[in-house]
Amino acid sequence: MTTTTPQKLRILDAVAKLEAYHAIQNLMGRTIVALNFRQPQRVLQAFALDRDDVSFEYADEGRFVGEEAVRALVHLLVGEPALPGEMRDHQLTTPIIEVAKDGLSARAVWWVPGAAARIGDDDEPEALWDWGAIGADIVLEGEQWLIHHLHFFRYILCHYDEGWTEDTSLINRPNIPMHPLSQPTTYHNPYSPLSVRDGIPAAPRPYDTADGSTWMLSRDKAE
Amino acid sequence: MPMTMDDLDGLTTEELDALEARLERLRSMWEIANLRGQAAIFHDDQHIGEPRRELHAINHPSVDAEALYAFRSKPVVDNLEGNSLVHPLATPIIEVDESNSRARAVWWSLGVEGLSKFREEPMAIISLGMVPGTHIRTEEGWRILSGAWQRTTKNEYHAGWVRSMVPTNTRPPLTPEEDRNWLGKYAYRADGVRLPVPAPPTPDTWVRYPDECDDSWLMADLDE
Numbered sequence A: 001m002t003t004t005t006p007q008k009l010r011i012l013d014a015v016a017k018l019e020a021y022h023a024i025q026n027l028m029g030r031t032i033v034a035l036n037f038r039q040p041q042r043v044l045q046a047f048a049l050d051r052d053d054v055s056f057e058y059a060d061e062g063r064f065v066g067e068e069a070v071r072a073l074v075h076l077l078v079g080e081p082a083l084p085g086e087m088r089d090h091q092l093t094t095p096i097i098e099v100a101k102d103g104l105s106a107r108a109v110w111w112v113p114g115a116a117a118r119i120g121d122d123d124e125p126e127a128l129w130d131w132g133a134i135g136a137d138i139v140l141e142g143e144q145w146l147i148h149h150l151h152f153f154r155y156i157l158c159h160y161d162e163g164w165t166e167d168t169s170l171i172n173r174p175n176i177p178m179h180p181l182s183q184p185t186t187y188h189n190p191y192s193p194l195s196v197r198d199g200i201p202a203a204p205r206p207y208d209t210a211d212g213s214t215w216m217l218s219r220d221k222a223e
Numbered sequence B: 001m002p003m004t005m006d007d008l009d010g011l012t013t014e015e016l017d018a019l020e021a022r023l024e025r026l027r028s029m030w031e032i033a034n035l036r037g038q039a040a041i042f043h044d045d046q047h048i049g050e051p052r053r054e055l056h057a058i059n060h061p062s063v064d065a066e067a068l069y070a071f072r073s074k075p076v077v078d079n080l081e082g083n084s085l086v087h088p089l090a091t092p093i094i095e096v097d098e099s100n101s102r103a104r105a106v107w108w109s110l111g112v113e114g115l116s117k118f119r120e121e122p123m124a125i126i127s128l129g130m131v132p133g134t135h136i137r138t139e140e141g142w143r144i145l146s147g148a149w150q151r152t153t154k155n156e157y158h159a160g161w162v163r164s165m166v167p168t169n170t171r172p173p174l175t176p177e178e179d180r181n182w183l184g185k186y187a188y189r190a191d192g193v194r195l196p197v198p199a200p201p202t203p204d205t206w207v208r209y210p211d212e213c214d215d216s217w218l219m220a221d222l223d224e
Helices: A005-036 A040-045 A067-078 B005-009 B013-044 B065-073 B176-180 B216-223
Strands: A055-058 A063-065 A087-090 A093-099 A105-112 A114-119 A125-141 A144-159 B084-086 B090-096 B102-115 B123-138 B141-146 B150-156
Touching (some): A005 A040, A005 A087, A005 A093, A005 A125, A005 A144, A005 B090, A005 B102, A055 A067, A087 A125, B013 B102, B013 B123, B013 B141
Parallel strands (some): A055 A144
Antiparallel strands (some): A055 A063, A105 A125, A114 A125, A125 A144, B102 B123, B123 B141, B123 B150
């Protein structure tokens, strides 16, 4: 009995999918490291900037859609040289990666514990806890996996000394003007003693082909 | 549908060879992650002199096995109770070369420690850092060629990482300068700008740095 061509394709597709899981983990690893090290060009290299709807949403800073807007957000986050005493140390854990049946895209979630230091009002660095989660749509362009949509969901940002149940002062951005290229935030529900947790971003489920990012905000836990 | 022997019989020899090579490289990535996971467990379990399986490539010409054994045999605390070094491995970035015999990798870690040098009440420590390294495949499997812990923070729990930096515990103790020149070389400093070390390995790392003993890939981003 000989193997039919569809059987060969299934085997090769399975190997390609396994390679994709690994390539996507490496891609997001390099991206989070570039954010930690304030390397804006490295961050931008990870995005599919030639796609009109490429997007990056960060906590409650808004949703940035299109190359110009994504570049603006990356500049806002890590475009300036680091100051002495500053630190961002986000790490990727709990990977949930689903490659589409057509092999051309993937959906992924990581939980992101983190530590940070920022320069306070007295010009001295202060230690912060900075935790969140990442939801991402990844696309295959040629042989390279790139970020199509990225959303950092903030969980906590608090002063280290007080902890997340006492210090809720940083969970929302101050009431300063939104960036002119930002669109309204789609979801921001950090921990506070009065907030109720949602399972957001939702775990990606097996799917056939890319059709947007609504899966990240899905409350359907039964499907 | 499960794969059968008949499925594989239908592949040409060339297709089968290519498929096997791709699968072996994928398996190596898991084996390297498992190897570093074992090393993390051994790092926490500090019993000196107990027989334990070797994780390092001690037969590689670049490895000074005698120095490695001597380092392991030195106690740095009077007692083990109260002491712990838990450095979970996160953010894995692993690049295996085309020959499936060498791999470079970096993990980041958010860990916790307990330190009691002389049976005093242990100090709780928060320990951020990275595990960069090179790995080679030997007859016994994947082994660590080089690379250990690179500290970002090692702070007394209550003080936090801005106000506290506990030096690596050695006997005799390190001076702050010695500590900064060793595991703390790229550690957080309240008065300094963080340097981008270690650089994560890129997909072309083995083209750019073909020698497995060349660790300059770790500092590749310092020039930018």
